[in-house]
Amino acid sequence: MQLVGLGDDGRPRAAVHAPISVLPVPFPRDSFEKAKKAMQIFNTLIDRVSRDGAYLRSTLRAAAEFDEFTARLLQVFDATEDCRQQRFGEQVVLAINRSDYMLDEPSSTLLQVELNTIASSFGCLSTQVCKMHRYIVERAGQPNLDVSNLPANDVTSQIADAIGSAVHAYGCDGAAVLFIVQPDEKNSYDQQWLQYAIWEQHKVRTVRRTLAQIAEQGSLDSSGNLSIDGQRIAVCYYRAGYAPTDYPSEAEWDAREMMERSTAAQCPSVGYQLAGAKKVQQDLAGSHIVEKFVDSADEATLIRACFAGLWSLDNKRDPGTQEVLNQASTRPEDFVLKPQREGGGNNLYGEALQQRIADPKGLAAYILMQRIRPPINRSMLLRNGEILEVDTLSELGIYGTFVRQGDRVILNEEAGHLIRTKAATSDEGGVAAGFAVLDSPYLT
Ligand code: ADP
Ligand code: MG
Ligand code: MG
Numbered sequence: 001m002q003l004v005g006l007g008d009d010g011r012p013r014a015a016v017h018a019p020i021s022v023l024p025v026p027f028p029r030d031s032f033e034k035a036k037k038a039m040q041i042f043n044t045l046i047d048r049v050s051r052d053g054a055y056l057r058s059t060l061r062a063a064a065e066f067d068e069f070t071a072r073l074l075q076v077f078d079a080t081e082d083c084r085q086q087r088f089g090e091q092v093v094l095a096i097n098r099s100d101y102m103l104d105e106p107s108s109t110l111l112q113v114e115l116n117t118i119a120s121s122f123g124c125l126s127t128q129v130c131k132m133h134r135y136i137v138e139r140a141g142q143p144n145l146d147v148s149n150l151p152a153n154d155v156t157s158q159i160a161d162a163i164g165s166a167v168h169a170y171g172c173d174g175a176a177v178l179f180i181v182q183p184d185e186k187n188s189y190d191q192q193w194l195q196y197a198i199w200e201q202h203k204v205r206t207v208r209r210t211l212a213q214i215a216e217q218g219s220l221d222s223s224g225n226l227s228i229d230g231q232r233i234a235v236c237y238y239r240a241g242y243a244p245t246d247y248p249s250e251a252e253w254d255a256r257e258m259m260e261r262s263t264a265a266q267c268p269s270v271g272y273q274l275a276g277a278k279k280v281q282q283d284l285a286g287s288h289i290v291e292k293f294v295d296s297a298d299e300a301t302l303i304r305a306c307f308a309g310l311w312s313l314d315n316k317r318d319p320g321t322q323e324v325l326n327q328a329s330t331r332p333e334d335f336v337l338k339p340q341r342e343g344g345g346n347n348l349y350g351e352a353l354q355q356r357i358a359d360p361k362g363l364a365a366y367i368l369m370q371r372i373r374p375p376i377n378r379s380m381l382l383r384n385g386e387i388l389e390v391d392t393l394s395e396l397g398i399y400g401t402f403v404r405q406g407d408r409v410i411l412n413e414e415a416g417h418l419i420r421t422k423a424a425t426s427d428e429g430g431v432a433a434g435f436a437v438l439d440s441p442y443l444t
Helices: 029-051 053-066 068-079 081-087 123-139 155-170 188-202 211-217 250-261 270-275 278-284 297-304 319-330 350-358
Strands: 002-006 012-016 025-027 092-104 109-116 176-180 206-209 218-220 226-228 231-238 265-267 310-312 335-339 366-370 377-383 386-405 408-423 436-439 441-443
Touching (some): 025 029, 025 408, 029 053, 029 278, 029 297, 029 386, 029 408, 029 441, 053 068, 053 270, 053 278, 068 081, 068 250, 068 270, 092 155, 123 155, 123 188, 123 408, 123 436, 155 231, 155 408, 176 188, 188 206, 206 211, 218 250, 265 270, 278 310, 278 366, 310 319, 319 335, 335 350, 377 408
Parallel strands (some): 025 441, 092 265, 176 206, 231 265
Antiparallel strands (some): 002 012, 092 109, 092 386, 218 226, 226 231, 335 366, 377 386, 386 408, 408 436
């Protein structure tokens, strides 16, 4: 279920079911396994990138010149450098990542769309949808479908275990997990499943607050320990804070910086959020970059295999940049233009892409990406209680969990999957943004 809105009394007015697909969607087993195998490497890669301030600053400098939000995150990153230095040995780091992929039919390869380091959502609803599809296939009888091809999926308990492990490493009895949420949160049921699992599996309490509430109710003691209304916090888990609109005033930025300065594990820290930038994804795909951050040539080869074509627009005088801009301008349908944003609905396609690249000013805030062409399926989509049968495309997400204290890696796991399916005619994905439905894979 998803919350629809609040009445004048501040109580929920109504709820609707999350949009879902009625049956699982075919997905090739080898690609699915490949994506799972890559996840622990991505966890390590992104952790190392998040710790490399010099790399983050130099990679994001040009984008930050034209993108205020990236510039602001970099400012918070720089302003909190002293805390990171002082506490490195004890500071607990928690990451809940989700690497997203689409199959590219022309090349028969699985290509990465992006890697999310902040508010990687829908893990709990995906767990439920997988159970529902298993039920439909087994119980309602689908003669052409064999339930053994529905892979097990328990994102909920795996994310709860990662959070529990971070709380344990923090080592303070009674400390809670702070869920940082949007004021008009529509995806609260996905979060509530997780709150219950954290309690049931680890007996750890959770509190929910918006950034504005944290600015009012939060405080740090002289050792940097964070409390909200007197409740000590071990982990700050962000389900908000990824979009400029989450920071309508300085108060929200103050809250973010206060938490970043605290001893509580930040999921994600500002460094992790920056490491998840589209610009960093593009740079890592360049030659000899990923190799600096992973343990072996084999690991680099494995993850490189899923990099799509990605181009920087930093330097317009560079002949390579000019060439790809010319290509994109004549064949916009083969490209996606991406700003440094999260949450769906921000990319430019077709004519809008053409128009934007015609103006060279501020293009460094974007990256250009090869348009991935997934195979088309026929699906029944259920939204607001109505079923629609349409041609669809699907996107696979693999969750990754990671906990580290100082240099000691406590946990690094592939933590389950998500499939989102959307009408083949839609450019964008995103369930919350209203483009896609939750689905599950039927391995072929
Ligand atoms: P966000 O961080 O906003 O989710 P994404 O990079 O995931 O940004 O893009 C949003 C959606 O746009 C994706 O879910 C996918 O449906 C579509 N998309 C993004 N990149 C590509 C691409 N290279 N080829 C085809 N579709 C893409
Ligand atoms: Mg994203
Ligand atoms: Mg995305």
